[in-house]
Amino acid sequence: MDLKQAGSSLDSLISSFNTRILDLQELVIGRNMYPATSVPDLSAVDTAVKAMEFQVQAIKDRLREETEAIPKAKKLIDMSLRQQKKLQHMLAHMPPRLLESVTVSNRNPSNCLMQESSNHDFHLGSLKLDEEPVALPKEKKGRGSAPLWYVTAEELDSLSSYMRGRLTLDKVNAAINDMAAYAETNAQLIAAPKKKLAEGSWEKALELRDIAMTEAVKGKHFFLESDIKGPALKLDNTGKAILTVLRHLGRISEARIGHHRVIILSKPQ
Template structure:
């Protein structure tokens, strides 16, 4: 229940509010106070505009802070990925060859000496570039079916690719030699390589199991055959069969 004191308090508050309103009304009718009230209104409007400006700046700073926070998270993630890559560089990646330091400073040409042109015959004899099997990417390795990979790891497969590239390089180094400069052993190898060629391998690079045994220490076993299956799956090799011989052609 509402007590008499509560009712009295409510009535007194209403009476005070009515008195305040009457005072303000009388002030509004007073010309001397009207100007002051107008100035106060203008000041209040200016303060309100300033508050709106501050609110807009605060919202802009909040948006910029969010963008900076997202950028910080992105940089941190990229830094973690780069650090992980730096600590896990695959051993099979080619390294930059070190520059030879055997040059004699006395052999340097004196400034102003005419540059001797390279004979056309020597410049025309460019080195033969032998194709290589591209190393597997981690994404490709992850998409190889589990039954095909078994217990083989990413590094093991790329290590085999490194040896296969050495096989192809050694084989085609012999094929690209001049017959006149060959030894009897190299000439026999050359003839064997030529006999293995077919119409399907013309202009292609390929190797056979005998080449692996000849030029590497890899064991030609079931594990190696499993890696060949993975390389075919990843479009690194294809097989050409004929005359009881399997030729592994580079793609």
């Protein structure tokens, strides 16, 4: 290596050291340029962070309270719905005279308030919100025996041979006897007080009462498809054929209520 190249390398090394020293000096100057204002800025940042932490904690507490209140709200809603059903049931079975007086008093409260107050207190005081089903009014068909609308030989002969099949008049009318027995049993369950029912019958009685309040069934005798257990009517091919014939002859009608297939006894036209 000649002297010229050695001098050039030394100059480059010295220049590199000088550049590094300048960089370090700038870093030191930048760090210590505003020492008086850096502390308040950091304090302000710390205060803001703490305020945000308090807000987040308040949000967490509120969410916990709302979560704990959800089961109570669900229970309250369930109780309100049950109460609403009871009130609707009582309104549907309210005596006509009382219903008319309530309607008139609602339209003319200033004229009827004093006249009807004692009468309302007497009637409304007897309406108890208990768990027992309310008995159907006397004018409803459910209070009487289930009807027996037998099929005549002429009606059976009027059917096509395909629909009639091997059914006989005795089989069809025996099935009508069974259906009347099913409907009568359900009517007794609906009207029976809780204390007179067996342990496993109360839930079915409540379910039957709800079905009896629907528009399709109200005031009529009915039974469920699950009630069909013989002796004459069964859920076999013969039983299904009998139901088809009776539906065609207007002795029964059907409705789907909830998960139940409800069969309603109908008067032939």
